[in-house]
Amino acid sequence: MKQFIQGNEAIAEAAVRAGARMFAGYPITPTTEILEYLSWRLPEVGGTFIQAESEIASIHMVVGAATCGVRAITASSGPGLSLKQEGMSVLADEQLPALIVNSVRYGNGIGTLVSSQCDYLRDTRGGGNGDYRQLVLCPASVQEAVDLVGLGFDLAEKYRMICVLMTEAALSHMMEDCELPPMQEPHRYEWGMDGHYTRPRIGIFDRDSVQEAKEWMVEKFAKVKENEQRWEDGYLEDADYVFVAYGLTGRSVIGAVEYLRSQGEKVGFIRPITVWPFPEKAFEKINPNVKGVLTVEANATGQLIDDVALTLKRQKRGNVPVFTNPHIWGVPSRKMILDDYKSVLQGTLKEVY
Incomplete structure (x- = not known):
């Protein structure tokens, strides 16, 4: 059944229904409604919500959740995402999947509150230090944003990499008819840390040699480019x-x-x-x-x-x-x-x- 719903709230509910059970973030316009919604919705389904003391802290909490095999999500905008880049680089280095929502607003520095598409180059080139790529999905409607949340988690898990849902301030706050997906049973990634003395296979350099790690990484990104183009x-x-x-x-x-x-x-x-x-x-x-x-x-x-x-x-x-x-x-x-x-x-x- 369709609902008339705001973009941010639809994204948040779609994440819960896709099996996300951990959110850590810091308030910022235009994504604060995601944080507010998940502050009560995640506890309802046994999940964890944390309003962190900063963007830097929140992204490293996502690193911890992903390391334990939990579907994790955070959300921010331009300057907040810039602060998260160190943690995003860590996620990439450790082959950890996560969904990161960037509702783009215009401007350099602290910027403005106006909807824009000015973060394209940063997000499509990786953004943080190092040598990595991340999936970037761009919805054109509230319904498509909801659909891409589930796809984003699935692709992040399939390829063990970050997926960015790069939306816009206007889409975050607009309201449209939307059909939400059914609830999925949450699951943990099979390779996640489980509290025992097992050693999960994480990290791009968890290979027999640096050359092997490099070849594996290049091959993975080539596979993503071949199989996951959408338009x-x-x-x-x-x-x-x-x-x-x-x-x-x-x-x-x-x-x-x-x-x-x-x-x-x-x-x-x-x-x-x-x-x-x-x-x-x-x-x-x-x-x-x-x-x-x-x-x-x-x-x-x-x-x-x-x-x-x-x-x-x-x-x-x-x-x-x-x-x-x-x-x-x-x-x-x-x-x-x-x-x-x-x-x-x-x-x-x-x-x-």
Whole structure:
């Protein structure tokens, strides 16, 4: 049965239903509702809720829970996630799965409270010190956020790595109809510490040699890239121009593309659902005679565009111009997107690549 529910509360309930039994976090707009919801909901199902003294403390509590084989979750936003990077690097080093919610708000330093997509490069490149990757899922609706919570835990467990649910402040606080999944029985990872003198096989260097560890890590990331690309697309086969956008911006782009198609314009779209691994396979479907690709982004400098241009180069389409006109924050409206398209056609928006 569908419910009319806020994004943050839907994410929190979906985590409980996916078997998460530990949350540690620190309040921050726009994810505080996740913390508030789980403060009473987790004890109801025998789970553990901790409001830690800091973001740094909370992520290391998640490390401890994951080491013991428990499905664990934390949530924060820009500056809070920056403080968590050390612990996230530890999770990656020890091959520990966890779901980390980043509801992105705009700005450097302590930033603003305005919805944005400015954390793309940090989250898709790992973020912390060292040499690792993390799964990054980007929902475009409350329902998709709920669905990706369960998938995120499953993928994190399958590959023993971090999964980031990279949402946006606007999605955290919007309310939509949503069908919540059934309750799963919680389980512990079979390799988790159990209080006995057993030695769980954790850590990327728990191999016979450093070279073996390196080869294993590269092989794992290659397997994730091959098997876990997810996206939504439309009208790519005959498109003269293709829009690329994720999250709520991607949702706006789909509306703009549908309108332009109704006006006889040959345009298409790709909406990445995973931004790591980046959905390179989607670009293989693009019309070989495409005239240009346009990213629509809610940041100041353009970040998604780098992966789009790199993908086209890898596919030997380096002569296809790639454009962007970043919209800083908020969710770009259909009019903004149509104006961007008009600027490309008129030649006033210059290609970046």
